[in-house]
Amino acid sequence: MAKYFSKEHEWLELDGDVATVGITDYAQQALGDIVYVELPEVGKKLVKDGDAAVVESVKAASDVYAPVDGEILETNEMLEDNPGLVNEDAEGEGWFFRVKIDDESQLEDLMDQESYNDFIEGLED
Amino acid sequence: MADHQTELLRTPLYDLHVELGAKMVPFAGYDMPVQYPLGVKGEHLHTRARAGLFDVSHMGQVRLVGEHRVAELEKLVPGDVAVLKPGRTRYSAFTNDDGTILDDLMITNAGDSLFLVINAGCKDDDIVHMRANLDHGVSLIELDDRALMALQGPDAAKVLTRFAPEVADMKFMSFAEIPVAGIPCFVTRSGYTGEDGYEISVPGDQAEKLARLLLAEDEVEAIGLGARDSLRLEAGLCLYGHDIDTTTTPVEADLNWIINKRRREEGGFRGADVILDQLANGADRKRVGIKPEGKAPAREHTPVLDGDGNEIGEITSGGFGPTVDAPVAMGYVDIEFATPGTRVDLMVRGKARPAEIVALPFAPHRYYRG
Numbered sequence: 325m326a327k328y329f330s331k332e333h334e335w336l337e338l339d340g341d342v343a344t345v346g347i348t349d350y351a352q353q354a355l356g357d358i359v360y361v362e363l364p365e366v367g368k369k370l371v372k373d374g375d376a377a378v379v380e381s382v383k384a385a386s387d388v389y390a391p392v393d394g395e396i397l398e399t400n401e402m403l404e405d406n407p408g409l410v411n412e413d414a415e416g417e418g419w420f421f422r423v424k425i426d427d428e429s430q431l432e433d434l435m436d437q438e439s440y441n442d443f444i445e446g447l448e449d
Numbered sequence: 450m451a452d453h454q455t456e457l458l459r460t461p462l463y464d465l466h467v468e469l470g471a472k473m474v475p476f477a478g479y480d481m482p483v484q485y486p487l488g489v490k491g492e493h494l495h496t497r498a499r500a501g502l503f504d505v506s507h508m509g510q511v512r513l514v515g516e517h518r519v520a521e522l523e524k525l526v527p528g529d530v531a532v533l534k535p536g537r538t539r540y541s542a543f544t545n546d547d548g549t550i551l552d553d554l555m556i557t558n559a560g561d562s563l564f565l566v567i568n569a570g571c572k573d574d575d576i577v578h579m580r581a582n583l584d585h586g587v588s589l590i591e592l593d594d595r596a597l598m599a600l601q602g603p604d605a606a607k608v609l610t611r612f613a614p615e616v617a618d619m620k621f622m623s624f625a626e627i628p629v630a631g632i633p634c635f636v637t638r639s640g641y642t643g644e645d646g647y648e649i650s651v652p653g654d655q656a657e658k659l660a661r662l663l664l665a666e667d668e669v670e671a672i673g674l675g676a677r678d679s680l681r682l683e684a685g686l687c688l689y690g691h692d693i694d695t696t697t698t699p700v701e702a703d704l705n706w707i708i709n710k711r712r713r714e715e716g717g718f719r720g721a722d723v724i725l726d727q728l729a730n731g732a733d734r735k736r737v738g739i740k741p742e743g744k745a746p747a748r749e750h751t752p753v754l755d756g757d758g759n760e761i762g763e764i765t766s767g768g769f770g771p772t773v774d775a776p777v778a779m780g781y782v783d784i785e786f787a788t789p790g791t792r793v794d795l796m797v798r799g800k801a802r803p804a805e806i807v808a809l810p811f812a813p814h815r816y817y818r819g
Contacts, residue, residue, distance in 0.1 A: 356484065356488050356489055356490070356675075357488050357489060357490035357491070357771075359490075359744075359746065359769040359776075360744050360745050360746060360769070360776070362745060362798070378798065380745070380746050380769065381489070381769075382489040382490050382493070382675065382676075382679055382768060382769045382771060383483075383489055383675045383678070383679075383768065384748075385746070385748060404744075407744075
């Protein structure tokens with residue numbers, strides 16, 4: 325399955341026209357201990373670069389933006405009781421939601437693993 | 450705080466913070482550690498379980514000297530300074546003519562002088578204010594060559610006693626000028642976490658040596674400003690610039706206890722007319738604890754609503770409390786909603802979420818009173 329990354333530190337894994345979305349391991353490390361994740365409602369229409377979710381650490385709330393347009397099919401209910409899953413396994417068990425993608429051409433704006441690794445290396449002056 | 454200051458100031462422990470892997474952030478003009486690799490939650494829980502070492506050298510330390518220092522300071526604070534015996538400390542606030550709060554501070558009777566600890570963000574203004582208003586030969590000495598660190602937590606006494614046996618018997622809010630590991634220090638049994646512990650004023654050039662000695666003890670971890678904030682919030686303690694400022698009076702802030710009977714009878718402090726009137730007749734609003742019902746934290750500036758959706762107040766500090774393992778907040782509400790048990794709603798991201806007014810603190814204070 326193809327995996328994509330955004331400059332806003334989201335990852336997106338594609339299976340047909342359904343993408344599983346979460347925040348990257350780099351993002352969870354930067355945020356620190358995650359205490360609450362607010363997920364979108366199933367059926368919500370996401371707009372690329374619009375608000376999709378909110379992730380809260382002890383100290384602050386951070387917005388998670390939609391990496392693509394689409395409709396929410398499912399959210400990760402495990403995060404409700406165990407938001408720390410995002411710290412433990414950001415790019416696996418700590419996924420946020422599944423979205424049915426409207427326009428696959430939007431994936432072209434995203435990075436592959438290698439480009440993302442270079443991108444975050446560039447952030448660490 | 451200097452608005453145009455581009456170069457951040459550093460405390461004497463700056464190099465040590467960097468060496469320990471701290472994430473440094475600007476705070477009140479200083480480059481300060483917000484967290485270490487342990488993380489805010491881990492640091493918070495460690496402080497409540499064992500002992501945490503905090504660099505609070507950004508705070509201002511001053512001495513007031515002169516025969517009339519007590520009476521002169523009492524013109525600027527509503528607290529009773531005269532009653533303080535040598536070696537005793539108390540919490541107070543500078544008020545202005547409107548009866549609102551310019552800063553909160555600790556006042557210690559150090560025998561031949563008064564020793565004050567003031568907030569980093571207010572210290573320049575506080576010093577100007579004091580110099581302009583302390584008369585009758587009282588002078589202010591800035592102790593800007595000293596660092597300040599706090600050792601907090603249930604193991605703090607055990608740890609510090611290894612370096613200064615005298616500290617074992619000190620009671621909460623007492624002060625001593627004693628050597629710690631041979632270094633001449635001012636030690637106060639106080640802090641801002643709700644835990645037992647000490648604040649240690651140490652000559653700046655020996656601060657790193659003392660910090661390294663304390664951190665080498667098994668019980669002690671370095672703790673950043675992030676956990677300092679969550680610890681003081683759980684303890685129900687005010688953060689200047691957030692929970693108290695020049696729009697809030699001590700009565701509204703539920704700090705009536707800092708004004709004792711004598712000062713209430715005599716007045717004679719800035720804003721006494723406003724404050725004494727509020728003490729007699731009540732204020733329109735009050736600082737309270739607010740417990741969100743779900744798991745979503747409600748942050749500073751979150752509107753507080755009544756059951757009909759009317760805005761009745763605002764959160765001034767809010768976040769997640771690692772010890773209570775739930776969101777916690779404090780803020781101001783109209784007085785008729787200030788009773789613990791009152792149900793309110795918090796408007797978080799456009800959605801009204803239920804919460805309850807609760808008594809503070811969220812985490813019980815564990816001060817050593819002997």
